[in-house]
Amino acid sequence: MRRPATSADEEHATADAAAAHGTRRRLLIVVNVDWFFWSHRLVLAKAAMERGYDVTVATGVEAGLASRIEAEGLRFVPLVVGRxxxxxxxxxxxxxxxxxxxxAAKPDIVHHITLKPVLFGSLAAASVGCPRVINALTGLGTVFSGRPGLGASLRASMVRFGLRRAFRASRAVALLQNPEDLDELVATGVVERRQTHLIRGSGVDVERFRPGGSRNSPPIVVMASRLIGDKGVRVFVDAARLVRARGLAARFVLVGAPDGGNPTAIPVSQLRSWEDEGVVEWWGRREDMPDVLRRATVVVLPTTYREGVPKILLEAAATGCPLVATDVAGCREICRDGETGLLVHPYDADATAEAIARLLQEPELRARLGRAGRALVEMEFSEAQVLRDTLGLYESLWSGVASKA
Structure with a gap:
């Protein structure tokens, strides 16, 4: 594990970024943490580099990926971001x-991704006169999910105020992943509609993630995500118990690792306890997700908050796997009830178990949903389309004509 970035590291890397750029257009991508950049935006950065951009990536350092990012030909600047x-x-x-x-870097385009880079990067960009800024929110998360309580309400109000100031200060393009988030930010006065642009998710490589092989027997039900409470991990475990109580044979698998930067992270001791109980298997973080998903019979994401467009649901649909997801913004984009999957209410283990059991018992339904999911991804959510749209946005900003949503 790479040691945390220090201010000296950041100053040296900033100086390197300033010294290295030449006459090419300079793109600076700022993300909250290195592993999120690696899983969701590495392909975009490489595509921009191939298009002729001089690309610098600035992220918080948690997974020790700096050397791997640099090995891809990208300049890396460590940040200290408290998530x-x-x-x-x-x-x-x-x-x-x-x-x-x-x-130091004098970027021609700054692309902020996730909440803190958007909030504080926008103010920084405005203060030094960065000419072109994109603020990308990868879902509105818990802040805009209408959770009860005075603390949640105050935090939501503060974030809305901060976002409003950030967008106005930098005159940034607001890049959203689903139309519900776009409409929410416009309706609450955070952005003007003319500032907005819609690109639906980070896309999926439809050649790497494709149907193939045979589903396991007994069937495998997979939840793959950051292992945090807000993603609905406990709902998944409770649903597994309920399905097993019905006498249905299935293996329930958690794929991923706890996120130490999130206050609802599931402790490793709890994951081990569930394994010892026999209710779920914990496979940890995996690099072979196409193979994992091709083995799965059903993929479940019982998230409790507003998503962008969940990458795991895109990947699962691309492999022809039927989905069970919560009826929240973002999930609805790819998990279309009765078409590509089944939607359930957040926090509802009974409904989640019912949906899983139905899919386990109805192979024809699974097959129909899986085929439709694959077709939908190919038509609307391919990585190639997302890259084309994002690079097109860069080009429109460069030419001074920002596209509208």
Missing amino acids: GTFSPGADIRLLFQLRRLYR
């Missing part, structure tokens, strides 16, 4: 990190 909480001291330091970076 999961808002701390005035840490957030001010992040703001000043970004200001130093933007002054």
